[in-house]
Amino acid sequence: MMNRIDKKFEELKGKKKTAFIPFITAGDPDIETTKALILAFEKRGADIIELGIPFSDPIADGPVIQASYHRALEKGIKVTQILDTISTLRKKTQIPIVGMISYSIVYKFGNKTFVEMALKAGLDGLTIPDLPIEENEEIFDIASKNNLKIVCFIAPTTTNQRMNLITRKTQGFLYYISVVGITGARDTLPEDIVQNISKLKQLTDIPIVVGFGVSTAEQARMVGKIAEGVIVGSAIIKEIERYEREHQEKLVENVGNFVEKLVIGAKS
Amino acid sequence: MSITTSKIRTSERKNISETDNFSARMGHFGRFGGKFVPETIMPALDQLEEAYNKAKNDPAFNAELEYYLREYVGRPSTLYYAERLTKKLAGAKIYLKREDLNHTGAHKINNTIGQILLALRMGKKRIIAETGAGQHGVATATAAAMFGVQCDVYMGEEDMRRQALNVFRMKLLGANVIPVTSGSKTLKDATNEALRDWMGSVKHTHYIIGSVVGPHPYPTMVRDFQLVIGKEARKQILEKENRLPDYLIACVGGGSNSIGLFHPFIADKEVKMIGVEAGGIGTGIGQHASTLTSGKIGVLHGSVSYVLQDDDGQTLPVHSISAGLDYPGVGPEHSYLKDIGRASYVSITDEEAVNAFQECTRLEGIIPALEASHAIAYTMKFAPTLSKDKLIIVCLSGSGDKDSFEVAKKLGYAI
Ligand SMILES: Cc1ncc(COP(=O)(O)O)c(C=O)c1O
Numbered sequence: 001m002m003n004r005i006d007k008k009f010e011e012l013k014g015k016k017k018t019a020f021i022p023f024i025t026a027g028d029p030d031i032e033t034t035k036a037l038i039l040a041f042e043k044r045g046a047d048i049i050e051l052g053i054p055f056s057d058p059i060a061d062g063p064v065i066q067a068s069y070h071r072a073l074e075k076g077i078k079v080t081q082i083l084d085t086i087s088t089l090r091k092k093t094q095i096p097i098v099g100m101i102s103y104s105i106v107y108k109f110g111n112k113t114f115v116e117m118a119l120k121a122g123l124d125g126l127t128i129p130d131l132p133i134e135e136n137e138e139i140f141d142i143a144s145k146n147n148l149k150i151v152c153f154i155a156p157t158t159t160n161q162r163m164n165l166i167t168r169k170t171q172g173f174l175y176y177i178s179v180v181g182i183t184g185a186r187d188t189l190p191e192d193i194v195q196n197i198s199k200l201k202q203l204t205d206i207p208i209v210v211g212f213g214v215s216t217a218e219q220a221r222m223v224g225k226i227a228e229g230v231i232v233g234s235a236i237i238k239e240i241e242r243y244e245r246e247h248q249e250k251l252v253e254n255v256g257n258f259v260e261k262l263v264i265g266a267k268s
Numbered sequence: 269m270s271i272t273t274s275k276i277r278t279s280e281r282k283n284i285s286e287t288d289n290f291s292a293r294m295g296h297f298g299r300f301g302g303k304f305v306p307e308t309i310m311p312a313l314d315q316l317e318e319a320y321n322k323a324k325n326d327p328a329f330n331a332e333l334e335y336y337l338r339e340y341v342g343r344p345s346t347l348y349y350a351e352r353l354t355k356k357l358a359g360a361k362i363y364l365k366r367e368d369l370n371h372t373g374a375h376k377i378n379n380t381i382g383q384i385l386l387a388l389r390m391g392k393k394r395i396i397a398e399t400g401a402g403q404h405g406v407a408t409a410t411a412a413a414m415f416g417v418q419c420d421v422y423m424g425e426e427d428m429r430r431q432a433l434n435v436f437r438m439k440l441l442g443a444n445v446i447p448v449t450s451g452s453k454t455l456k457d458a459t460n461e462a463l464r465d466w467m468g469s470v471k472h473t474h475y476i477i478g479s480v481v482g483p484h485p486y487p488t489m490v491r492d493f494q495l496v497i498g499k500e501a502r503k504q505i506l507e508k509e510n511r512l513p514d515y516l517i518a519c520v521g522g523g524s525n526s527i528g529l530f531h532p533f534i535a536d537k538e539v540k541m542i543g544v545e546a547g548g549i550g551t552g553i554g555q556h557a558s559t560l561t562s563g564k565i566g567v568l569h570g571s572v573s574y575v576l577q578d579d580d581g582q583t584l585p586v587h588s589i590s591a592g593l594d595y596p597g598v599g600p601e602h603s604y605l606k607d608i609g610r611a612s613y614v615s616i617t618d619e620e621a622v623n624a625f626q627e628c629t630r631l632e633g634i635i636p637a638l639e640a641s642h643a644i645a646y647t648m649k650f651a652p653t654l655s656k657d658k659l660i661i662v663c664l665s666g667s668g669d670k671d672s673f674e675v676a677k678k679l680g681y682a683i
């Protein structure tokens with residue numbers, strides 16, 4: 001069976017459309033809402049879901065995602081509960097889901113066990129921000145044999161030599177971290193994103209997805225012009241947090257509206 | 269307390285065979301160590317490793333380092349025969365390696381001087397650090413002041429309260445102390461925050477990690493800068509006793525003073541090594557920081573090592589009266605020494621440490637840091653079980669002046 005991520009990008013390529021990928025934290029504000037949000041995002045036109053598995057000590061995440069991890073953990077969320085939720089979701093949706101997870105968690109279960117658990121639950125891929133290519137040999141082997149995609153990262157600080165290695169290794173898509181310079185409204189994209197992405201395009205045919213710091217529909221539109229996909233995380237989580245405080249019963253609808261605007265941006 | 273190398277539990281063994289394909293690549297101590305950090309900082313670690321490897325073999329770098337250690341830090345530190353403590357305990361003969369006599373009052377400065385020299389070589393204009401007890405923060409701020417470099421120190425709010433004096437010292441030294449309010453507001457959270465800062469500032473900033481923890485090359489590099497403790501001690505004991513010691517005892521937070529003392533003796537099979545962890549107020553979750561004696565193998569802050577984690581790999585809360593030992597991880601090389609049985613690890617409670625703090629002060633006129641008091645407390649239990657011809661070297665990693673308020677409070681004195 002073809003992996004749902006590959007299938008999605010093939011489909012989008014045919015339509016010449018950019019993938020929109022919302023990121024949310026599993027269990028924030030609670031696991032039922034997470035489920036409802038994923039279904040709502042799909043209806044609003046999201047192509048892939050990136051689901052953050054809460055971790056107590058994330059180092060790649062900014063304060064917004066970090067705080068949402070802590071909220072979820074304080075409510076007692078467990079990894080098995082998140083995977084069970086994905087299993088039940090699979091009866092209702094075939095949207096590709098990529099788990100973003102710290103290697104601290106994966107290691108605890110063991111590479112093989114965790115890959116099996118993820119597949120059984122219906123996850124299509126994993127991004128492990130604290131697992132650089134030098135350390136990921138084994139999980140790559142296991143995942144490739146099992147048709148689970150391990151998505152690798154490239155940062156603005158990545159050297160040419162590492163770009164070569166990473167573009168050869170990544171599966172499903174390539175995650176370009178745009179930390180430097182993209183937050184805040186601007187009319188043009190920072191030079192280095194445009195440059196780095198065109199450099200990457202010469203190295204690989206794999207879809208390139210830009211994340212970290214994209215927060216408005218306008219930015220999504222700009223990124224959509226140069227990359228195959230756009231990830232928005234913190235901006236959506238901020239909305240979730242706001243409606244959880246102000247308008248709980250309208251949370252799913254309002255956050256859905258917010259995501260729809262981003263979808264339109266990314267695809268225009 | 270028995271000193272046995274604890275066996276690896278079967279559940280962990282399963283985990284190891286699945287997860288561990290580490291070879292003897294650089295940065296791995298057996299199956300421990302490694303580089304588990306985001307891609308953004310990988311190039312900086314590579315750059316650091318390269319710069320360090322070059323500097324390590326450069327006579328000019330070593331001469332400069334030696335110069336500052338001698339003229340500024342005041343090395344060598346003495347190996348002092350603790351005569352009254354020895355007589356009172358009526359067992360093995362006890363020597364104290366006096367790292368409290370270093371400038372700024374602890375072993376931490378051995379590492380910060382080394383790393384700041386390296387940062388200057390790499391052309392980095394700003395220094396960041398994490399600190400628990402504040403000793404590493406003070407040592408970093410001191411080196412930064414002396415070399416005229418901008419310095420930001422991350423410190424948990426809870427630790428800022430416990431170590432108010434060190435916060436003030438850092439500010440006097442011109443450092444900016446940034447309070448960390450996330451998580452448990454202690455050392456692990458300060459480390460997270462410093463790593464996050466580095467994610468965004470890596471091009472012009474060097475991160476001075478304060479112990480033998482974190483991703484490669486830190487555990488190796490920080491150890492190398494602390495080796496001076498053990499090298500001096502080895503030479504000094506040979507001069508004084510004409511033989512090697514039977515036991516080395518040192519406290520273990522991240523593990524830098526202990527590895528510094530232990531490492532130069534590793535090939536001397538007759539020398540036994542004992543690391544002392546914080547037993548806090550009990551053995552329950554959140555009551556102690558005994559990572560090696562009761563943790564399991566996991567990943568935290570960039571390396572595989574023993575960690576206090578739950579079944580999901582989430583970090584557990586820790587406690588110790590000593591802010592410098594209040595950490596849920598430990599350096600990967602200690603995990604390795606534990607597993608191969610070369611060193612053994614024990615734990616000491618808050619109360620035992622506070623007792624040792626007072627005993628050492630009264631008997632020797634030396635106020636030990638609460639961290640070092642853990643090593644002394646274990647020595648007080650252990651020395652009486654040995655015959656008088658045995659020799660122990662205890663690492664007195666720092667001075668307890670910084671702990672006076674905390675101990676006074678514990679003993680019910682109002683200052
Ligand atoms: C005096 C002193 N001893 C020991 C430690 C523990 O650190 P390590 O285990 O790295 O020596 C600290 C840490 O702050 C300290 O200040």
